[in-house]
Amino acid sequence: MRSARSLSFLLVISFVVTLGACSGSPTPQAWAATVCKVLAPWRTEIGDLATRTQQQMTAETTPAQAKENLMRLFGGAETASEKARAGVQEAGVPDVDEGRQVAESFTTSLSAMRDAYGKARTGVQGLSTAESKDFYTKVGSVVDTLNTEYQASELDTSNLSSVELKQAFDEAPECR
Template sequence: MRTPRAPAAGILPAVLCTLVLLTGCAGGPTAPAWAASVCEALAPWRLEINALTSSAQQQMTAQTTPAQAKENLVRMMAGAEQASETARRGVADAGVPDVAQGEEVSRGFLDSLTEVRDAYGKARRTIEGLSIGQSGPFYDGVKAAVDTLNEEYDASSLDTSKLDSPELKQAFDEVPECR
Protein backbone atom coordinates (compact mmCIF):
# COMPACT_ATOMS: atom_id res chain seq x y z
CA MET A 1 0.00 0.00 0.00
CA ARG A 2 1.36 3.36 -0.99
CA THR A 3 1.43 6.32 1.32
CA PRO A 4 -0.14 9.47 -0.12
CA ARG A 5 2.46 12.11 -0.88
CA ALA A 6 2.12 15.84 -0.56
CA PRO A 7 1.58 17.56 -3.90
CA ALA A 8 4.60 19.06 -5.58
CA ALA A 9 5.24 22.64 -4.49
CA GLY A 10 4.15 24.21 -7.82
CA ILE A 11 0.94 22.22 -8.22
CA LEU A 12 -0.94 23.44 -5.13
CA PRO A 13 -0.81 27.16 -6.04
CA ALA A 14 -1.92 26.35 -9.60
CA VAL A 15 -4.87 24.29 -8.34
CA LEU A 16 -5.87 27.03 -5.87
CA CYS A 17 -5.65 29.67 -8.58
CA THR A 18 -7.82 27.58 -10.89
CA LEU A 19 -10.40 27.10 -8.11
CA VAL A 20 -10.51 30.82 -7.45
CA LEU A 21 -11.12 31.55 -11.12
CA LEU A 22 -13.78 28.86 -11.43
CA THR A 23 -15.67 30.05 -8.38
CA GLY A 24 -15.75 33.65 -9.52
CA CYS A 25 -13.69 35.12 -6.70
CA ALA A 26 -11.36 36.90 -9.09
CA GLY A 27 -13.55 40.02 -9.24
CA GLY A 28 -15.80 41.38 -11.93
CA PRO A 29 -15.38 44.11 -14.48
CA THR A 30 -14.22 47.55 -13.41
CA ALA A 31 -16.85 50.22 -12.83
CA PRO A 32 -16.17 51.94 -16.21
CA ALA A 33 -16.22 48.63 -18.12
CA TRP A 34 -19.45 47.54 -16.43
CA ALA A 35 -21.16 50.90 -16.95
CA ALA A 36 -20.18 50.87 -20.63
CA SER A 37 -21.59 47.36 -21.09
CA VAL A 38 -24.82 48.26 -19.30
CA CYS A 39 -25.28 51.45 -21.33
CA GLU A 40 -24.61 49.53 -24.55
CA ALA A 41 -27.33 47.05 -23.55
CA LEU A 42 -29.82 49.75 -22.55
CA ALA A 43 -29.40 52.23 -25.43
CA PRO A 44 -31.22 50.17 -28.10
CA TRP A 45 -33.85 49.17 -25.53
CA ARG A 46 -34.64 52.80 -24.69
CA LEU A 47 -34.97 53.69 -28.38
CA GLU A 48 -37.23 50.70 -29.01
CA ILE A 49 -39.42 51.39 -25.98
CA ASN A 50 -39.78 55.06 -26.95
CA ALA A 51 -40.74 54.13 -30.51
CA LEU A 52 -43.19 51.49 -29.35
CA THR A 53 -44.73 53.83 -26.78
CA SER A 54 -45.25 56.47 -29.45
CA SER A 55 -46.79 53.90 -31.79
CA ALA A 56 -49.08 52.61 -29.04
CA GLN A 57 -50.30 56.14 -28.31
CA GLN A 58 -51.00 56.70 -32.01
CA GLN A 59 -52.77 53.36 -32.18
CA MET A 60 -55.04 54.30 -29.31
CA THR A 61 -56.28 57.39 -31.18
CA ALA A 62 -56.24 55.98 -34.72
CA GLN A 63 -59.45 55.12 -36.50
CA THR A 64 -58.93 51.39 -36.85
CA THR A 65 -61.10 48.40 -36.27
CA PRO A 66 -60.71 46.54 -32.97
CA ALA A 67 -59.15 43.66 -34.94
CA GLN A 68 -56.51 45.94 -36.47
CA ALA A 69 -55.85 47.66 -33.16
CA LYS A 70 -55.53 44.34 -31.37
CA GLU A 71 -53.07 42.98 -33.92
CA ASN A 72 -50.95 46.15 -33.81
CA LEU A 73 -50.98 46.46 -30.02
CA VAL A 74 -50.12 42.80 -29.49
CA ARG A 75 -47.22 43.14 -31.92
CA MET A 76 -46.00 46.30 -30.14
CA MET A 77 -46.25 44.73 -26.68
CA ALA A 78 -44.40 41.64 -27.91
CA GLY A 79 -41.69 43.89 -29.36
CA ALA A 80 -41.31 45.74 -26.06
CA GLU A 81 -41.25 42.45 -24.16
CA GLN A 82 -38.51 41.10 -26.45
CA ALA A 83 -36.51 44.35 -26.33
CA SER A 84 -36.67 44.26 -22.53
CA GLU A 85 -35.44 40.67 -22.46
CA THR A 86 -32.59 41.52 -24.84
CA ALA A 87 -31.56 44.41 -22.58
CA ARG A 88 -31.83 42.18 -19.51
CA ARG A 89 -29.56 39.57 -21.12
CA GLY A 90 -27.08 42.31 -22.05
CA VAL A 91 -26.95 43.52 -18.46
CA ALA A 92 -26.61 39.94 -17.22
CA ASP A 93 -23.74 39.42 -19.65
CA ALA A 94 -22.03 42.51 -18.22
CA GLY A 95 -21.48 40.52 -15.02
CA VAL A 96 -21.13 42.00 -11.56
CA PRO A 97 -19.09 45.17 -11.22
CA ASP A 98 -16.06 45.00 -8.98
CA VAL A 99 -17.27 47.73 -6.62
CA ALA A 100 -18.84 47.90 -3.19
CA GLN A 101 -22.43 46.65 -3.46
CA GLY A 102 -21.69 45.38 -6.99
CA GLU A 103 -23.90 42.32 -6.61
CA GLU A 104 -26.77 44.43 -5.28
CA VAL A 105 -26.43 46.98 -8.09
CA SER A 106 -26.32 44.30 -10.77
CA ARG A 107 -29.29 42.46 -9.24
CA GLY A 108 -31.24 45.73 -9.07
CA PHE A 109 -30.77 46.35 -12.78
CA LEU A 110 -31.68 42.77 -13.64
CA ASP A 111 -34.75 42.73 -11.41
CA SER A 112 -35.99 46.01 -12.85
CA LEU A 113 -35.62 44.82 -16.44
CA THR A 114 -37.25 41.49 -15.57
CA GLU A 115 -40.25 43.32 -14.10
CA VAL A 116 -40.52 45.57 -17.16
CA ARG A 117 -40.33 42.56 -19.49
CA ASP A 118 -43.00 40.77 -17.48
CA ALA A 119 -45.25 43.86 -17.45
CA TYR A 120 -45.15 44.05 -21.24
CA GLY A 121 -45.81 40.32 -21.47
CA LYS A 122 -48.81 40.63 -19.16
CA ALA A 123 -50.19 43.54 -21.22
CA ARG A 124 -49.68 41.54 -24.42
CA ARG A 125 -51.51 38.52 -23.02
CA THR A 126 -54.33 40.70 -21.68
CA ILE A 127 -54.85 42.40 -25.03
CA GLU A 128 -54.63 39.06 -26.85
CA GLY A 129 -57.46 37.81 -24.65
CA LEU A 130 -59.80 40.74 -25.36
CA SER A 131 -62.86 40.16 -27.50
CA ILE A 132 -63.08 42.34 -30.61
CA GLY A 133 -66.84 41.86 -30.93
CA GLN A 134 -67.71 45.29 -29.57
CA SER A 135 -65.36 48.23 -29.90
CA GLY A 136 -66.37 49.96 -26.63
CA PRO A 137 -65.56 47.06 -24.31
CA PHE A 138 -62.46 46.24 -26.39
CA TYR A 139 -60.99 49.74 -26.04
CA ASP A 140 -61.95 49.84 -22.36
CA GLY A 141 -59.99 46.60 -21.93
CA VAL A 142 -57.03 48.02 -23.82
CA LYS A 143 -57.08 51.13 -21.64
CA ALA A 144 -57.16 48.98 -18.49
CA ALA A 145 -54.25 46.86 -19.78
CA VAL A 146 -52.20 49.95 -20.60
CA ASP A 147 -53.02 51.55 -17.23
CA THR A 148 -51.83 48.38 -15.47
CA LEU A 149 -48.72 48.32 -17.66
CA ASN A 150 -47.92 51.91 -16.71
CA GLU A 151 -48.38 51.16 -13.00
CA GLU A 152 -46.17 48.07 -13.18
CA TYR A 153 -43.60 49.89 -15.29
CA ASP A 154 -43.41 52.72 -12.75
CA ALA A 155 -43.17 50.25 -9.85
CA SER A 156 -40.29 48.42 -11.55
CA SER A 157 -37.98 51.43 -11.69
CA LEU A 158 -34.65 50.93 -10.01
CA ASP A 159 -34.29 52.78 -6.70
CA THR A 160 -30.73 54.02 -6.94
CA SER A 161 -30.93 56.01 -3.69
CA LYS A 162 -29.94 52.90 -1.73
CA LEU A 163 -27.08 52.01 -4.05
CA ASP A 164 -24.33 54.44 -3.22
CA SER A 165 -21.37 53.52 -5.40
CA PRO A 166 -19.23 56.55 -6.17
CA GLU A 167 -17.24 54.49 -8.68
CA LEU A 168 -20.35 53.57 -10.66
CA LYS A 169 -21.84 57.06 -10.48
CA GLN A 170 -18.61 58.45 -11.88
CA ALA A 171 -18.42 55.73 -14.52
CA PHE A 172 -21.99 56.32 -15.71
CA ASP A 173 -21.24 60.05 -15.93
CA GLU A 174 -17.97 59.63 -17.80
CA VAL A 175 -18.00 56.64 -20.15
CA PRO A 176 -18.93 57.62 -23.72
CA GLU A 177 -21.44 54.77 -24.06
CA CYS A 178 -23.62 56.40 -21.39
CA ARG A 179 -23.80 59.86 -22.88
Protein backbone atom coordinates (compact mmCIF):
# COMPACT_ATOMS: atom_id res chain seq x y z
CA MET A 1 0.00 0.00 0.00
CA ARG A 2 2.80 2.34 0.89
CA SER A 3 4.59 1.81 -2.41
CA ALA A 4 1.35 2.57 -4.29
CA ARG A 5 1.09 5.90 -2.44
CA SER A 6 4.73 6.65 -3.17
CA LEU A 7 4.19 5.85 -6.84
CA SER A 8 1.05 8.03 -6.93
CA PHE A 9 2.93 10.84 -5.21
CA LEU A 10 5.78 10.59 -7.72
CA LEU A 11 3.35 10.62 -10.63
CA VAL A 12 1.60 13.72 -9.26
CA ILE A 13 4.95 15.50 -8.71
CA SER A 14 6.10 14.52 -12.18
CA PHE A 15 2.87 15.86 -13.67
CA VAL A 16 3.15 19.16 -11.77
CA VAL A 17 6.79 19.61 -12.83
CA THR A 18 5.85 18.86 -16.44
CA LEU A 19 3.01 21.39 -16.33
CA GLY A 20 5.31 23.96 -14.80
CA ALA A 21 7.82 23.49 -17.59
CA CYS A 22 5.08 23.86 -20.22
CA SER A 23 3.69 27.06 -18.76
CA GLY A 24 6.97 28.99 -19.01
CA SER A 25 8.04 31.38 -21.70
CA PRO A 26 8.51 29.95 -25.18
CA THR A 27 12.01 29.20 -26.40
CA PRO A 28 13.48 31.67 -28.91
CA GLN A 29 12.91 29.14 -31.68
CA ALA A 30 9.26 28.52 -30.75
CA TRP A 31 8.57 32.25 -30.34
CA ALA A 32 10.16 33.17 -33.67
CA ALA A 33 8.26 30.39 -35.46
CA THR A 34 4.95 31.51 -33.95
CA VAL A 35 5.58 35.16 -34.75
CA CYS A 36 6.52 34.35 -38.34
CA LYS A 37 3.39 32.19 -38.75
CA VAL A 38 1.31 35.13 -37.53
CA LEU A 39 3.10 37.68 -39.70
CA ALA A 40 3.19 35.71 -42.97
CA PRO A 41 -0.49 36.24 -43.93
CA TRP A 42 -0.30 39.83 -42.69
CA ARG A 43 2.72 40.59 -44.90
CA THR A 44 0.97 39.03 -47.88
CA GLU A 45 -2.13 41.12 -47.28
CA ILE A 46 -0.10 44.31 -46.84
CA GLY A 47 1.79 43.57 -50.07
CA ASP A 48 -1.51 43.02 -51.86
CA LEU A 49 -2.79 46.27 -50.39
CA ALA A 50 0.17 48.20 -51.76
CA THR A 51 -0.44 46.74 -55.22
CA ARG A 52 -4.19 47.39 -55.12
CA THR A 53 -3.67 50.94 -53.81
CA GLN A 54 -1.31 51.69 -56.68
CA GLN A 55 -3.80 50.20 -59.14
CA GLN A 56 -6.58 52.23 -57.58
CA MET A 57 -4.57 55.42 -57.91
CA THR A 58 -4.11 54.85 -61.66
CA ALA A 59 -7.44 53.18 -62.48
CA GLU A 60 -10.09 55.05 -64.36
CA THR A 61 -12.78 55.15 -61.70
CA THR A 62 -14.77 57.98 -60.31
CA PRO A 63 -13.43 59.66 -57.17
CA ALA A 64 -16.41 58.22 -55.27
CA GLN A 65 -15.54 54.68 -56.40
CA ALA A 66 -11.86 55.23 -55.60
CA LYS A 67 -12.76 56.60 -52.17
CA GLU A 68 -14.91 53.58 -51.37
CA ASN A 69 -12.25 51.14 -52.59
CA LEU A 70 -9.42 52.86 -50.70
CA MET A 71 -11.43 53.00 -47.49
CA ARG A 72 -12.10 49.27 -47.82
CA LEU A 73 -8.42 48.54 -48.56
CA PHE A 74 -7.11 50.65 -45.66
CA GLY A 75 -9.77 49.23 -43.34
CA GLY A 76 -8.73 45.71 -44.32
CA ALA A 77 -5.09 46.52 -43.61
CA GLU A 78 -6.06 48.03 -40.27
CA THR A 79 -7.95 44.85 -39.35
CA ALA A 80 -5.12 42.60 -40.59
CA SER A 81 -2.58 44.60 -38.57
CA GLU A 82 -4.68 44.26 -35.43
CA LYS A 83 -5.01 40.51 -36.01
CA ALA A 84 -1.22 40.25 -36.40
CA ARG A 85 -0.68 42.36 -33.26
CA ALA A 86 -3.02 40.13 -31.26
CA GLY A 87 -1.30 37.00 -32.61
CA VAL A 88 2.13 38.27 -31.63
CA GLN A 89 0.81 39.20 -28.20
CA GLU A 90 -0.62 35.69 -27.82
CA ALA A 91 2.83 34.27 -28.68
CA GLY A 92 3.90 35.44 -25.23
CA VAL A 93 7.32 36.57 -24.14
CA PRO A 94 10.37 34.75 -25.51
CA ASP A 95 12.68 33.17 -22.97
CA VAL A 96 15.65 35.46 -23.63
CA ASP A 97 17.23 38.43 -21.90
CA GLU A 98 14.96 41.43 -22.42
CA GLY A 99 12.31 39.14 -23.91
CA ARG A 100 9.51 41.33 -22.59
CA GLN A 101 10.95 44.40 -24.34
CA VAL A 102 11.31 42.47 -27.61
CA ALA A 103 7.73 41.20 -27.48
CA GLU A 104 6.46 44.67 -26.59
CA SER A 105 8.42 46.26 -29.44
CA PHE A 106 6.74 43.88 -31.90
CA THR A 107 3.25 44.59 -30.58
CA THR A 108 3.96 48.34 -30.40
CA SER A 109 5.16 48.33 -33.98
CA LEU A 110 2.09 46.46 -35.19
CA SER A 111 -0.15 48.81 -33.18
CA ALA A 112 1.48 51.78 -34.88
CA MET A 113 0.95 50.18 -38.29
CA ARG A 114 -2.68 49.44 -37.44
CA ASP A 115 -3.15 53.05 -36.38
CA ALA A 116 -1.47 54.35 -39.54
CA TYR A 117 -3.90 52.37 -41.70
CA GLY A 118 -6.82 53.56 -39.58
CA LYS A 119 -5.66 57.15 -39.97
CA ALA A 120 -5.36 56.67 -43.75
CA ARG A 121 -8.87 55.19 -43.89
CA THR A 122 -10.25 58.12 -41.89
CA GLY A 123 -8.26 60.57 -44.00
CA VAL A 124 -9.71 59.24 -47.24
CA GLN A 125 -13.17 59.08 -45.70
CA GLY A 126 -13.00 62.83 -44.99
CA LEU A 127 -12.11 63.79 -48.56
CA SER A 128 -14.57 65.43 -50.90
CA THR A 129 -15.02 63.68 -54.24
CA ALA A 130 -16.53 66.73 -55.95
CA GLU A 131 -13.30 67.77 -57.68
CA SER A 132 -11.44 64.80 -59.20
CA LYS A 133 -7.97 66.36 -59.44
CA ASP A 134 -8.18 67.75 -55.90
CA PHE A 135 -9.37 64.38 -54.57
CA TYR A 136 -6.45 62.45 -56.08
CA THR A 137 -3.95 65.06 -54.91
CA LYS A 138 -5.26 64.74 -51.36
CA VAL A 139 -5.30 60.94 -51.58
CA GLY A 140 -1.64 61.18 -52.59
CA SER A 141 -0.96 63.16 -49.40
CA VAL A 142 -2.82 60.58 -47.30
CA VAL A 143 -0.78 57.77 -48.89
CA ASP A 144 2.48 59.70 -48.37
CA THR A 145 1.65 60.10 -44.68
CA LEU A 146 0.75 56.42 -44.46
CA ASN A 147 4.07 55.43 -46.05
CA THR A 148 6.01 57.67 -43.64
CA GLU A 149 4.20 56.32 -40.58
CA TYR A 150 4.48 52.75 -41.82
CA GLN A 151 8.22 53.01 -42.39
CA ALA A 152 8.72 54.57 -38.96
CA SER A 153 7.08 51.60 -37.29
CA GLU A 154 8.42 48.83 -39.54
CA LEU A 155 9.34 45.47 -38.00
CA ASP A 156 13.00 44.59 -38.48
CA THR A 157 14.25 41.35 -36.98
CA SER A 158 17.84 42.02 -38.12
CA ASN A 159 18.29 44.59 -35.33
CA LEU A 160 17.35 42.34 -32.43
CA SER A 161 19.60 42.67 -29.38
CA SER A 162 19.11 38.99 -28.53
CA VAL A 163 21.56 36.75 -30.36
CA GLU A 164 19.30 33.76 -29.65
CA LEU A 165 16.25 35.43 -31.20
CA LYS A 166 18.17 36.76 -34.18
CA GLN A 167 19.45 33.25 -34.85
CA ALA A 168 15.97 31.79 -34.32
CA PHE A 169 14.46 34.20 -36.89
CA ASP A 170 17.29 33.44 -39.33
CA GLU A 171 16.87 29.65 -38.99
CA ALA A 172 13.13 29.11 -38.54
CA PRO A 173 11.54 27.65 -41.68
CA GLU A 174 8.40 29.69 -40.94
CA CYS A 175 10.45 32.89 -41.29
CA ARG A 176 11.75 32.24 -44.80
